[in-house]
Amino acid sequence: MTKRGPGAAEADQDPDYRKAIEILSERLGRQDLQTLYRQALATPTPADEQIVQKLLESGQKIARAEAEIQNIRQTAVDLARKRAELEQSLGQFHQRGYGDPMGGFTNGDVIGGVIGGILSGALRSRNLDDALNGGFRQRPPRLPGGFGGGLRLPRGGGGGLGRPPAGGGGFRTGGRF
Helix, strand or coil, rough: CCCCCCHHHHHHHHHHHHHHHHHHHHHHHHHCCHHHHHHHHCCCCHHHHHHHHHHHHHHHHHHHHHHHHHHHHHHHHHHHHHHHHHHHHHHHHHHHCCCCCCCEEHHHHHHHHHHHHHHHHHCHHHHHHHHHHHHHCCCCCCCCHHHHHHHCCCCCCCCCCCCCCCHHHHHHCCCCC
């Protein structure tokens, strides 16, 4: 490292100086590392070669990291598209009344497979809409007559809880209270 002379701290604060250093660093960064390596081989010290070799390795690591970043960005875009498709299908689900308790799906396994296909990227929301349309069935309406349609409540006449039969006041002996 070189020693810095008096006034170096003031130079660091100067915006024009910093801009010049930034431009110089950027231009040096663009210089071909292979050219630097060849120049370092021509010098008598192996330290130059080691430094340039490390720069080459760093450049390769940066290239791999940039490729990985690009893959992650693409994955995020794909996931956002898949989520939007599923949200669109959810909107269709509600719009078509598939949440009605008087209906149900006869093809739950197919619907699950289609959702898995959308998440893996093999299928689209159009396939889910088709599966939902094809498997939804309305249940028949319930029969009248109370809960479950089978329980019937007693009506007047024939015993039950109505008035006691005429005569006798309700006791076998015919008496009253």
